[in-house]
Every structure is written in C-alpha cells, then in structure tokens.
Amino acid sequence: MKIHFLGTAASEGFPNVFCSCEACLTARKLGGKNIRTRASVIVDDTLKFDYSADSQMQALRDGIDLGRIEHLLVTHTHYDHFYPGDLTSRIEGFAHGIEHPLWIHGNDLVMYHARQALGKFEGDRVRFNRMKPFQRIAAGSAWVTPLHADHDPMETCLLYFVEKDGKTLLYGNDTGWFPEDTWAWLKGKKIDMAILDCTHEKTGIKQKNYHMNADTILEVHDIFVKEQILGEAGRIYVTHFTHNSTLMHEDWESMFEPYGICVAYDGLTVHC
C-alpha cells in the first residue's frame, strides 16, 4: 500500500494561524516539516481518511487528483475531520471527467451530515454507507473494519483497520487509549503499519483518554511488540500533533527514534 500523509496536525493546525505562542512562532520561522495541516491520509490514491476544509489545498500542494478517490472513510464529524460541503466540488456540473461515485463511509452522525450536504446528489457522484463497529466491508480491493475509538463520548468515533494486497494498516486517530473491545479485536491480528494519534507530549499518563500522548504511544508500541501485533517489519507512524505540545518535528523524531517509531509530516509518502 502507498500511504500519503496529507495532513498531520490537531484541529487548530500547526502553527495555529491565530496563535503567537512560542511553538507557533518557532514553527513559522522554521517552516518545512513544522507546517502541519489537518489530519488526513490517502491510500493508493483511491481511499482517503477524513475530509477537512484543508483537503483542497493539500491536494493542490501535493499534486493529487481527488477525483480518483473511490472511498472516503470518516472517523468522526469534528470539523477538522469532516467538512462535507466542500465535496460539492465533485458533483455534476462542478466537476467533469468523474466516472465513479465517491462512497462516503462513517457513523450515523457522519451519514446525517453527509446527506444534509450532499443527499440530493446521491447516485453517480456520491453514495453513502453507514459503518457499524467491527463489521467488515469491501471497499474496492480493500477490506475495511471500523473499530471503536475513545474520543468524543457524544459520538461513535471510529478507527479503521484496512487489509489490502496482503498488507494491513491501522488508521488510529482521533483516539485516546483504545477501548477494551478494540484491544480484544486487535489481539492476534498482524499490523504492517499503524498510524496513531500523538496529539500531546509526555505527561506521565499512559492510558490517556480522548487523545493519545507520547507516553500512550510508547505503551501501545510496547503492547503491540509484546503481543506480536506489530511484526518485525511493522511500523508505527505518529501524527495529529498540537502546538500546545511545544515540540518541533525534530524533537518528536529524537523522542521516538530509539523505539523505531516514525514521525509523520505533511506530504510524506511511504509504502507498507
């Protein structure tokens, strides 16, 4: 699988354009990998996780044809993960040369907002599928299983386990420490690549809720290795960083390099 990171920041972006904290000032000065937009990933040019208002500029920045996306897997409806009105640009009359519908997959709240924005266009350009936790579906040549996240208690936030071309990918944000049923489901599974929520720096709390922090990541890594969920060639990529962590890209790399954990940045493409 080709994994393309479109965005790697928490909701306010990094730097936050409204903020003059030390981290935002430093990130502006350093630029490069310290400029992070809202979290999203594309797999093999055709399957995308989440769709924020940043998606358009991310596609222009990285030379991506979003018309090729066949399946959109939405984790939850927070504005930095789902901005369905922007998908109007894909509808008949707005976009030309589109030959397949975009399937929007997500929880019931995702379906509600997607249909509010795009329901009248359902058909050749856009279709809807409500995901139920732990029920596997086919998405093109991939198999996708939604898992429970620990994020917003007012919504069934989902993580996604993707099996494609003999490889597996866990898309693990937004979430804190995985809920018990997700841990139970992962037991005995093999992950080639896990993309995990590393919103916060080290705080001393290992099983953090709502969002993971660096301690949580190290704990998950430990369990993945002990339980052989992560194979020898398997890799964790961390993403979804907040400026409130105060850490720059190189700081994250120094922290995680001894564990073989990789730090994602906007525009990074890797294969698993």
Ligand SMILES: Nc1ccn([C@@H]2O[C@H](COP(=O)(O)O)[C@@H](O)[C@H]2O)c(=O)n1
């Ligand atoms: N009380 C607060 C204030 C701010 N945050 C920040 O929210 C971001 C993470 O949340 P998203 O799910 O909206 O990405 C992150 O930047 C935090 O620093 C917070 O968590 N709590």
